[in-house]
Amino acid sequence: MKINIVESNLERIVIVGGGFAGLMLAKKLAKANYQIVLLDKNNYHQFQPLFYQVAMAGLEPSSIAFPLRKFFQGNRNVFIRVTEVTAIEPENKRLQTPLGIVNYDHLVIATGADTNFFGNAALAAKALPMKSVSEALYLRNRILDDYEKTLSITDMEERQGYIDIVIVGGGPTGVEIAGSLAEMRKYILPKDYPEMNCEEIEIILIQSGDQLLKGMSDEAAKKALEFLQKLDVKVILNNRVTSYDGEIVTMKDGTTIRSRKVIWAAGIHGAIFKGFPADAIGPGNRLKIDHNCRVLGLENVYALGDVALMSGDEKFPEGHPQVAQVAMQMGKYLADAFIRKQKGKPVGTFAYRDLGSMATIGRNKAVVDLPWFSFQGFFAWLVWLFVHLFQLLGVRNKVMVFINWLWNYITYDQSLRLMIRPHVPPKEEKSE
Structure with missing residues (x-):
């Protein structure tokens, strides 16, 4: 057919x-x-x-x-x-x-x-990827749902497993997630969850190489590390995750971390x-x-x-x-x-024109590598905002994203913390 x-x-x-x-x-x-x-x-x-x-x-x-x-x-x-x-x-x-x-x-x-989970079936089954809108929504639900559960957990070690978050992969995605989570921990969660001691929340970024943002300049990598450390993100270099069972993260050197949420940004x-x-x-x-x-x-x-x-x-x-x-x-x-x-005209070959690369690390901080120079900080963050806003399709999307970013910048507060779960129809009971 x-x-x-x-x-x-x-x-x-x-x-x-x-x-x-x-x-x-x-x-x-x-x-x-x-x-x-x-x-x-x-x-x-x-x-x-x-x-x-x-x-x-x-x-x-x-x-x-x-x-x-x-x-x-x-x-x-x-x-x-x-x-x-x-x-x-x-x-x-x-x-x-x-x-x-x-x-x-x-x-x-x-x-x-x-x-890419590099053939590790356990990681593929338990870690949280983020390659689609639906996966991003699922991750948002998991984070918010676990923090809701935390309020009713009295055992300190169990509670720590719910609130700590591990990010695997120190590329732009991993760095941006870590920075955003650190900002949320500092500005948002204390207002939403006043009963929770948000200083107990650990955000851990694990990178197998010796620096973050592989492919960007050494200057950008060092500055990204500095920005994350100022946001109290724990960055682990030269180590990699070998297994994860949904509760315990095990690394190559034998070190373990307890966390119910492992965000996988380590490869494609x-x-x-x-x-x-x-x-x-x-x-x-x-x-x-x-x-x-x-x-x-x-x-x-x-x-x-x-x-x-x-x-x-x-x-x-x-x-x-x-x-x-x-x-x-x-x-x-x-x-x-x-x-x-x-039209019968000759066709040339493809030649890539490198326009540069960039990553944002929380509020007001970004790193930008252009072909002729690199820069970091607030101006880099403004450039990051402009480039991403410009690339979005649709006037409505550009306006909505700009309004959201402006509101978040002024108030230090996002307004979209909703747990949206898919509806699952009830199973029909079999008649005897």
Whole structure:
């Protein structure tokens, strides 16, 4: 059975994934002479850099999500289907999905990345990832729910397990979560939970390497560590988590920490599906691509963003960093390549322009690395705010996020601390 999509004499480009790369590509091709089919398991685009603010009750989910159909209103050659791709059949130029078969003339894989637990099943079962809006909401519920339970627990050791939080991974996500939690502990929780001694709450960040923010400058890494330590975050370097049973975190050196919440921000790997030849899959479960973003060994199949691994670049011998800027630039490049190819014009190769990297560490503090210089502190924080606000889709989202940030800055108080649980229908009792 085929998915019901209008047949056309236009070449069909199927894009799998509505993240930064897939959305940029579809946006640039929306008015081109192609039929565009966008497949995604959600009906919205998610702004991943701000997931942690949803988890920390700083933003509502709708502020960082944008409906895909709203984005393409009026574009008659763009078709959106909400489904997952389960397999590719490159020999037949088609995809398998739960809704049916999707044929393609050109296929673009922009599925992004999943949380990488490095094969540790226990960690995968018990740790809390944050790669989607729903996972961010779940984390928010867990944090608030555990603090509610804490008020009724008299045993000090048991209570400590509920209130302490461990974050694994010292990249931008881990650092931003740690800083946000420290701010919440200092300014929010004492007002919400006056019965709780918030000074007992420990926030622990574990990084396997010898510095935070790998890939950023040494200056940024040192300043991030300094900012976190001033916020009383316990930072553990040169150690890694080896197991977690839901109660006890065990590290490589044998040290243990009691915590019911382990936030996993330690790594990602490409989110690919069945059907790709083994020699097309590289380290990190990423698809190997050439300098035109074509998957090696496959005809008319491309990969963009986090799921793509372009080798042979002197500046990035292990592939480009898995960040939004790479994804958007790849999407823009490939759209231009499709348009130029259709017009019979020559197509160049992809070249990544590094615009810099940044991370925020709580209120008024951030680190920014630009290609020509680095800076930290309040001005860096303002730059971080502006860049992320600018990249958000939709005027409403920009306005809502700006208002939330302004309110939080003035009052030191978020207003979104709601525990929103999914409704579970009651089980029907079996009649005897």
